[in-house]
Amino acid sequence: MAQESDQKPVVTYLGPQASYTHQAALSTFNTSDYALSPQITIEDVFASVQDGTAHRGVVPFENSSNGSVVFTLDLFADLNAKYPDILVCGESYIAVSHCLLGHNPHLSTTTSTTVPSHLLPTHIIESPLSSGAVTPTTRDPAPAKPTARPLADISRITTLYSHPQAWGQCKAFLNTYLKGAERHDVSSTSRAAEIVAGDASGASAAISSVVAAGIHGVDVLARGIEDRGDNTTRFFVIKRKKGEGDGEGETGGEEGEGEWKSLVSFTVEHGNPGALAKSLKAFERFGINVTSINTRPSGVENWNYIFFVEIKGRRRAGEGSVDLALKELDTVCRGWRWLGSWENRLGK
Numbered sequence: 001m002a003q004e005s006d007q008k009p010v011v012t013y014l015g016p017q018a019s020y021t022h023q024a025a026l027s028t029f030n031t032s033d034y035a036l037s038p039q040i041t042i043e044d045v046f047a048s049v050q051d052g053t054a055h056r057g058v059v060p061f062e063n064s065s066n067g068s069v070v071f072t073l074d075l076f077a078d079l080n081a082k083y084p085d086i087l088v089c090g091e092s093y094i095a096v097s098h099c100l101l102g103h104n105p106h107l108s109t110t111t112s113t114t115v116p117s118h119l120l121p122t123h124i125i126e127s128p129l130s131s132g133a134v135t136p137t138t139r140d141p142a143p144a145k146p147t148a149r150p151l152a153d154i155s156r157i158t159t160l161y162s163h164p165q166a167w168g169q170c171k172a173f174l175n176t177y178l179k180g181a182e183r184h185d186v187s188s189t190s191r192a193a194e195i196v197a198g199d200a201s202g203a204s205a206a207i208s209s210v211v212a213a214g215i216h217g218v219d220v221l222a223r224g225i226e227d228r229g230d231n232t233t234r235f236f237v238i239k240r241k242k243g244e245g246d247g248e249g250e251t252g253g254e255e256g257e258g259e260w261k262s263l264v265s266f267t268v269e270h271g272n273p274g275a276l277a278k279s280l281k282a283f284e285r286f287g288i289n290v291t292s293i294n295t296r297p298s299g300v301e302n303w304n305y306i307f308f309v310e311i312k313g314r315r316r317a318g319e320g321s322v323d324l325a326l327k328e329l330d331t332v333c334r335g336w337r338w339l340g341s342w343e344n345r346l347g348k
Ligand SMILES: O=C(O)C(=O)C[C@]1(C(=O)O)C=C[C@@H](O)C=C1
Pocket: 014, 018, 019, 020, 021, 022, 060, 061, 062, 063, 069, 096, 163, 165, 166, 187, 188, 189, 190, 233
C-alpha cells in the first residue's frame, strides 16, 4: 500500500516504474511536491484513493486506436460498491510508441535522443534480418502493413508479454512477424519488460516502452511497432470525494465554455422503448455536447448495461445547464452517478 514518504502527498499509479501510466503521472505531478507510488493493478490505485492512503491516483482510460480500458470502466461502474467516492479530477494525454523488447546476443550500442540517457537501454540492435513481408490470404486479402520492421533476428521468440491494451495497438507488426507467438496478458507493459528481463533464453519478448527497456536492462528488438504514428492514450487523475457536495457546486469559467469535461454513468429500464433516447435527450435539451458513450455489462441481468457519457461542461451550484440536464436525467433513467469533472488537456 502507498506510504507517506517525506510527508509529501502520495500519488498512486499503475506500475511498475516505466509504465505509460508512470509517464502520465510524471507529466501531471512534480516529484518534488508529490511522492509517486507504483501499484500492481488499476484496482489497487482505486483502492488507495478510496481508503485515503493516496491523495490522487492515475489510471489509463482510453487509447486513440484501441478504445476504452475496460478494467478502468468496470471500476467506475463499481458493481460491488467498493469505490463509491471516486471522482475524476484531471486528465493527461501521452503519446504511446511501443517497442519489442527481449534479449539478443548480437548487440550494437546505438542510443536515442528522445529519452533521458540514464533511462536508455544499454543496447539497441540495428541489424535488420527479417523480411517484413505481409502475406495476403483469402480471409484477409489486404492485410495491414506494419510501419516498423525488426532490428534483429526474432525467430526464437515464442512467447509475448504485454498489457492487453497493447496487442490491439500493434496488430500489423504482430500479425506479420510474430503471428505464432503465444500472448500472455500481464498487469502493465513495464511488468512485461520486467518478466522478459528475467528470461535470458531470448524465447520471450515484451511489448513495452523504450524507457522500460532502459530500466529493466533489456534490448530493443524493434521500435515504433504501433499501427498508427499518432497512437495516444488518455489517463485520468482520480480523487476521493470530500463530502456529499463535492463536485456539485463548482464555479468559475463562463457558461457554455468548452474547457471542462464531465463523466456521468447511468442505467435505464431496458424494457422501456425510448429509455436510452430520453436519457440522452436530457443533455441535448440543455445544449450539452455528449462527446462519448461507453457501455459495460450492468452486472444485474444479462444484456443490461451501464452507460457512461462524457459531456462538455460541469456543474454550477445547481443552476447551470449540466445541473438542469442531470435533474431531467434523474426523471427518465433508472439511476445515475456523477463521476467528476476536469479541465480539458487535449492539445495542451
Ligand atoms: O501497461 C502500461 O504501461 C500502462 O500504463 C497501461 C496502458 C493501458 O491500459 O492502456 C497504457 C498505455 C498503453 O495504451 C498500454 C497500456
